[in-house]
Amino acid sequence: MPPTDTTALTDLDAHALSALIHSRQASCREVMQAYLARIHALNPAANALVSLRPDDALLREADERDAQLARGQSQGWLHGIPQAIKDTAQVxxxxxxxGSPLLRAATAAGDSLYVARMKAAGAIVIGKSNMPEFGLGSHTYNPLFGPTPNAWDTTVTAGGSSGGAAVALALRLLPVADGSDFMGSLRNPAGWNHVFGLRPSQGRVPGWPRPEVFVSQLATDGPMARSVRDLALLLQTQAGPDPRVPLALAAEPAGFVPPPDARAKGLRIAWLGDLDGRLAMDDGVLAVCEQALQRLQGGGAHVEPAALGFDAEAVWQAWLLWRRALVAPAVAAALALPGATRAQVKPEALWELDQAQGLDFNAFMHAAQVRSAFHHHLLGLFERYDLLALPTAQVWPFAIGETWPRHVAGRAMQTYHQWMEVTLYATFAGLPAISVPAGFHHNGRWPMGLQLIGRPQGDAALLHAAQAYENLVPALIARRP
Structure with missing residues (x-):
């Protein structure tokens, strides 16, 4: 039966909405009208979506999609579905x-590769999703558009850098969303807004255009969704090789969508926790994640505490060097624009730039060797386990007026991102990692995610495990702000 009102349309997951459109039980115009009404009602306070296109232009595109369906033509599963693109990508x-005032006039002449693929599958781009300035720090605020509060509690942060995407999903302003992940930017906001966020394997979603395509592999684009099926479908659209991106992975022959009845039985999961005290954690974070793991145990998974077994300080120092080496050129390019001054750039971006000055090639190569050794070490762990588990974040969502937590569990944070250290291990090893909703703070308003890390190029198996988890916790997943 077709939905009786526009609220019912925006409640649907993307795959269910797609089925409704293709069965002609709802028109693309009706879908667009429903989402625009909700955006106009909620986005002024949520500030999740920015650079929105005019309603009349979007409705004309929806009418064109309806005309295609009337002719028996469909562009794909995203046909007629509204989508806002993270403000790191070109549309x-x-x-x-x-999120930088230096780039306020930087209008894109073309589409990023994964955006072009989403458009080709029928998506209608309605605007962009908000993010931190230069994507730095897991807290979505910037001088151009302002902050994006958490979908569940507007007094605290949404996370970042894909914070606008996560909030838009949680508030049903979008049916599915894209984002990017360098240091947890898909995983952290997903965990803090009670949705799913996947950092794909390195090379799974090729990045183009980019000024450098061989070394700049720590950041990747990827999907975010309210269900694992939607997450997998969007990954399937975004993924696949491209000759302009030489390290892109080959297509997955069987696809990424797991069976709807996926089960956790037999999964072997290593619970890394706080890395034997290495990671400062807010009270209650580990307990909520352990409850989520107990649900997997109840479904037949084998979960056991495990040690990382590698020098985490060496990984951290190597990470700091790689990150500043990759962040600094982007900041420098923005500062090279006419009229640009350091006063127009956030202190954290300037810190990365300044730390990179005089970077020694031998030091970079040493850090690359640490990264390689760490990757090889994790291969040994995957001989015993199918998944590695960590919290998605080390802290609960913090006050929206705070730039970043200076102290966690009584420990001083030495950098603006040390409180996000828990997310770097999958990134540095090039592994796929997903944030699944784990539960809530005892106040009932702050969500937390459980991070599951899969084997190299094991995106499909990871999504299978996430589907098994989703099947075990339908009541938890159904909670909404």
């Missing part, structure tokens, strides 16, 4: 600001 005719 032809829209600004690509990175």
């Amino acid at each position: 032809q005719g829209l600004p690509t600001t990175y």
